[in-house]
Amino acid sequence: MESIQAIKQRFGIIGNDVKLNRAIEKAIQVAPTDISVLVTGESGTGKEAIPKIIHALSHRKHGKFIAVNCGAIPEGTIDSELFGHEKGAFTGATSTRSGYFEEANGGTIFLDEVGELPLTTQVRLLRVLENGEFIKVGSSKVQKTDVRIVAATNVQMFKAIKKGKFREDLYYRLSTVEIFLPPLRERKDDVHLLFRKFASDFALKYKMPTIRLTDEAIQLLCNYRWSGNVRQLRNVAEQISVLEQERIIPPHVLANYLPNVGRSNLPAVIESPKSDSDFNSEREILYKVLFDMKNDLNDLKKLTLELMQSGNAQKVQKEHQGLIQKIYGHDDATGFKQERNQEVYDVPQRSGIQPTIVTAVPDTNDDKYAFAEEIQEEETLSLHDKELELIKKALERNRGRRKAAAKELGISERTLYRKIKQFDL
Numbered sequence: 001m002e003s004i005q006a007i008k009q010r011f012g013i014i015g016n017d018v019k020l021n022r023a024i025e026k027a028i029q030v031a032p033t034d035i036s037v038l039v040t041g042e043s044g045t046g047k048e049a050i051p052k053i054i055h056a057l058s059h060r061k062h063g064k065f066i067a068v069n070c071g072a073i074p075e076g077t078i079d080s081e082l083f084g085h086e087k088g089a090f091t092g093a094t095s096t097r098s099g100y101f102e103e104a105n106g107g108t109i110f111l112d113e114v115g116e117l118p119l120t121t122q123v124r125l126l127r128v129l130e131n132g133e134f135i136k137v138g139s140s141k142v143q144k145t146d147v148r149i150v151a152a153t154n155v156q157m158f159k160a161i162k163k164g165k166f167r168e169d170l171y172y173r174l175s176t177v178e179i180f181l182p183p184l185r186e187r188k189d190d191v192h193l194l195f196r197k198f199a200s201d202f203a204l205k206y207k208m209p210t211i212r213l214t215d216e217a218i219q220l221l222c223n224y225r226w227s228g229n230v231r232q233l234r235n236v237a238e239q240i241s242v243l244e245q246e247r248i249i250p251p252h253v254l255a256n257y258l259p260n261v262g263r264s265n266l267p268a269v270i271e272s273p274k275s276d277s278d279f280n281s282e283r284e285i286l287y288k289v290l291f292d293m294k295n296d297l298n299d300l301k302k303l304t305l306e307l308m309q310s311g312n313a314q315k316v317q318k319e320h321q322g323l324i325q326k327i328y329g330h331d332d333a334t335g336f337k338q339e340r341n342q343e344v345y346d347v348p349q350r351s352g353i354q355p356t357i358v359t360a361v362p363d364t365n366d367d368k369y370a371f372a373e374e375i376q377e378e379e380t381l382s383l384h385d386k387e388l389e390l391i392k393k394a395l396e397r398n399r400g401r402r403k404a405a406a407k408e409l410g411i412s413e414r415t416l417y418r419k420i421k422q423f424d425l
Contacts, residue, residue, distance in 0.1 A: 014194050023179050023181050031056075037179060038150075038178045041181035043154045051108065055148070058108065063105075064104050068082070070111055078117070079120070081100060085138050109147050115155030115166060126167065132147075185225050198237035199241060390409065
């Protein structure tokens with residue numbers, strides 16, 4: 001078995017971090033087996049190196065190694081890419097095609113960004129993991145394949161499972177052994193080593209002197225957060241190598257290539273676990289607000305009806321104190337004030353709600369219902385009457401000129417002429 005240091009030199013891995021060494025050690029240990037491996041870590045941490053190590057140290061090293069970026073293949077064609085298709089299976093399928101699982105038979109297949117797989121494809125993949133069987137798109141014939149599957153993802157799998165975007169049974173099949181690659185911000189001692197290696201490579205590539213950092217620049221480099229991890233560090237090294245004339249880089253020059261440098265990382269946003277009662281969409285929140293408004297309106301109607309029927313504001317307040325508090329947020333029992341000829345419902349003004357004033361008729365016959373006046377029915381006009389009235393007024397104002405009247409009404413002259421005939425004007 002090769003040592004960790006020998007593996008690093010063989011695959012060009014830079015760094016002495018404990019977590020990085022542990023990840024390589026686990027890759028070396030599982031390589032001789034056919035165990036499925038899931039490589040996890042943030043984007044840009046170099047997850048693609050682990051499957052190569054596993055394949056190179058396994059008994060399948062003479063077989064094919066196929067790397068597939070699941071996130072880069074359209075959802076409509078990914079089944080065909082992975083499992084193949086028969087001629088005429090879909091529009092454009094002019095011939096039978098072998099998929100990656102058929103081509104990689106006897107070797108290793110690396111599924112990068114496996115968390116992006118559609119649910120239907122996940123079912124097919126689960127079958128391959130369980131018994132090595134798959135069916136081409138458009139075929140009914142079951143085929144066998146003998147492949148070692150190594151997957152990688154930067155997705156937090158348990159969150160994806162909870163949201164229903166990834167199958168839990170597939171996750172446990174893939175992650176028989178899980179290998180985690182730490183982000184660059186947790187490998188501060190490796191940052192300068194990596195930078196020097198990249199700077200040396202680019203100096204050789206572009207045939208120019210190697211750039212060097214001052215001590216202050218090294219400190220800035222190591223304390224930077226590196227959200228893009230090793231990939232971002234490599235980009236920065238390449239940019240400085242090409243763009244800067246001076247080969248000794250001070251901190252103020254380096255800072256120009258580091259986004260958001262000097263900004264505090266606080267306050268940090270910490271996701272709190274959401275309960276099942278939380279709403280999943282803005283539409284549901286809007287529905288809840290509307291339902292609450294409807295309930296408040298019904299409660300207000302009930303309170304008003306009680307007040308009109310009893311005529312005793314103090315009694316209504318006493319009996320419905322909880323309801324009044326719910327609607328208006330009033331905490332004490334002084335909700336009503338009586339004056340000579342009106343009762344004022346005195347509540348705190350909330351959200352633009354004005355106090356409700358009920359005008360009463362002076363009590364002359366000791367009748368507790370005498371305060372309520374008959375509500376006269378408002379005069380109503382049908383749509384037909386309103387239309388007729390508007391047309392008449394428009395014609396009068398324009399002295400019978402149909403064109404001017406039609407323009408004022410916002411209708412065509414032909415429509416106005418038809419209406420005049422219809423109403424016999």
